[in-house]
Amino acid sequence: MEEVERESMEFDVVIVGAGPAGLAAACRLMQQANEKERELSVCVVEKGSEVGAHILSGAVFEARALTELFPDWKERGAPLNTPATRDEVYLLKDAEKAQKLPDALVPKTMHNVGKGFDNYVISAGNLTRWLGEQAEELGVEIFPGFAAQDVLYDDNGAVAGIVTGDMGIDAKGQPKDGYMPGMELRAKYTLFAEGSRGHLGKRLITKFKLNEGCDPQHYGIGIKELWDIPEDQYEPGLVLHGSGWPLDKNTHGGWFLYHGEDQQVMVGLIMDLSYQNPYLSPFDEFQRMKHHPVIKRHLEGGKRVAYGARALTKGGFNCLPKMTFPGGLLIGCDAGTLNFSKIKGLHTAMKSGLLAAESVFDALQKGDEGGSELSDFTQRWEASWAYQELKESASFGPAIHKYGTFMGGAYNFLDQLIGGKLPKLHDTTADYAKLEEASKHEKIDYPKPDGKLSFDKTSSVYLSNTNHEEDQPCHLKLTDPEIPIRDNLPKYDEPATRYCPVGVYEVVEGDDGKPQFQINFQNCVHCKTCDIKDPAQNITWVPPEGGGGPNYPNM
Incomplete structure (x- = not known):
């Protein structure tokens, strides 16, 4: 398609992503402007159809930063209605047995009750929607349904804003009726708050060499469901965490189950994307996990009402890139500020x-x-409590990767007990490089879903409310279209068919009887797992037309 003339708008600050980091920044900017009686123009662009549509998190929420932003958040009606009341932590030994850990052996970062800062079981999406309302009341302009497609640079190479994606392009890249070119949103400063594995953040890290001297970033995939449960099984504020079965000793991760408000339970699995076995399916591991008696007793007789998946940036302190560059900043999970030792970000x-x-x-x-x-x-960042949190738990992920869930957990318990004084550990191998060839492993025969506790991908995608205009370019780009069948299929039995939690990727038989790699991009929930885990680093996720993707309720 020929180069098009683009309209341009000027702002003082443009923020990419209406998540907690981006909206917190927007609100604080306008608070300062109002205090100083200064005119300030702040614009937030959000690729989801509405603020909160793409937000997915556990979540047990520590209210510390929110209290700094809005000390009167209770009076303002922030959706923090369910204080954490009780913690339970389990090691699942097999499909039937489990050991409950005594509080004294649970790392202090895993305690959510009575440890100094108020914790609440919340919907991160609803918190984000509320933050959006506060931002707009303060004078922030929010543009939902507009994806940031590219970065603008000035003559000196500094970031000067972003370009939003074109609307109304067909699958062949040609304009359709109603075509609308993207706009240039120019700014004095641009903040990138895209969440985990942000596609522009990834480019900025490379362009400005922001990760020099850091360990390679590490990720997990988080899969979550929301359940309505019977009243006699409901204990608002109950927080469960666990590890072990069904993951094997070389596969690290853990599960959560939180009793939230309105007689609902959030249940999920977080699986490190450093796993070795190409036959592993995070989705199927999660489905069979729910049959364990420790988890089953909370869900049995209930109804699954929502499903979603999202990558999370969990490398922590050792993987933090430089967050500044000329003209802008990386913030939140775009930089990797999640504290995985708390399972909070x-x-x-x-x-x-x-x-x-x-x-x-x-x-x-x-x-x-x-x-x-x-x-x-x-x-400011290095003097903050957030930076100090991450620094104190710098070895948390590397210890588990190096020593395994049990011994790594023991290392972390001791390290936290003595104030982070054990030798600092590092993990310098990228997650995708940990995948081993299929010949070293046996196929996994996952049990069929029973439709009561466990389900298939098709019904799960339906519950994510995912939608994309079908006649648009595929937003999952292959650098070399030959690699999936030529290389990944014989070496790894094409793992994309399993690591994707919604069945985007399939190997099908073509008209010539030969295998073909099929991309069902309409199913994509924007989790970014393929961008992270593909062993050839051949898949690049870019935003589809704005407004596409999941629309998560109460997640």
């Missing part, structure tokens, strides 16, 4: 957004016209 993401807003506003107050590198953000 919303509070640290929001804190990074608050600090970014303060750095940007101070620069603008001093007459800065944009394009500079906000080095004072680094000083």
Whole structure:
């Protein structure tokens, strides 16, 4: 398609992503502007059809950063209605047996009750929707349904804004009726808050060499369901975590089950994407996990009402890139601020957004016209409680990868007990590089779903409310279309057919009787797992037309 003329809009600050980090930054910017009686234009672009549509998290939420942003959040009606009341942690030994860990042996970061900061079982999506309302009341402009497709640079190479994606392009890349070219949104400063494995953040990290001297980033895939359960099984505020079965000793991860509000339970599995066995299916591991008696007793007789999946950035302190570059900042999970030792990231993401807003506003107050590198953000970040949290748990993930779930857990327990003074551990192998060839493993015969506790991918995608306009370019790009069948199929039995939690990828028989790689992009829930785990690093996720993807309720 020929180059098109694009309309342009000018703002002081553009924020990419209406998640907790981006909206916290937007709110704090406008709070400062109102306090100083300064005019400030702040724009947030969000690829989801509405604010919160693509937000997926556990979630037990530590309210520390929210309290800093809105000390009166209770009076404002923030959707934090279910305080965490009781913790249980289990090691599942096999399909029937489990050991409940005494509190004294649970790492302190896993305690959610009575440890200094209020924790709540929440819907992260609903918190985000509420933050969006606060931002708009403060004067922030939010554009849902607009995907940031590219980065704008000025003549000096500094970030100068973003370009939104074109609307109304057919599968062959040609304009359809109603075609609307994307817009240039120019800004003095641009904050990237796209969440885990942000496609623009990934490019910025490479362009500005932000990860020099860091360990390679590490990820997990989180799969979650929301259940309505019988009243006699409901205990609001009950928080369960566990590890072990059904994952084998070389596959790391854990599960969660939270009793939220309205007689609902959130249940999920987080599986490290450093796993070795190409026959593993995170989706199927999660489905059979729910049959364990420890979990089954909370779900039995209930009804599954929502499903979703999302990658999470879990490398922690050792993998944190530099977050500043000329003209902008990486914040939240785009940078990797999640504290995996707590299985929490919303509070640290929001804190990074608050600090970014303060750095940007101070620069603008001093007459800065944009394009500079906000080095004072680094000083603020490194002096913050969020940075200190991540630093204290720097060895948490590497210990589990190095020593396994049990011995790695023991290392972490001791390290936290003595204040993080054990030798710091590192994991320098990228997740995709850990995958072994299929010849080293046996196929896994997963049990068929029973339709009561376990389900298939088709019905699960339906519950995610995922929708994409079918006549548009596929947003899952193959650098070399030959690799899936030529290389990945013989070596790994094409693992994309299993690591994708919604059945986007299939190997089918073509008209010539030969295998073909089929991409059902309409099913994509934007989890980014393929972008991370493909052993050839051949798949690149880019945003589809704005407004596409899942629409998660209460997730």
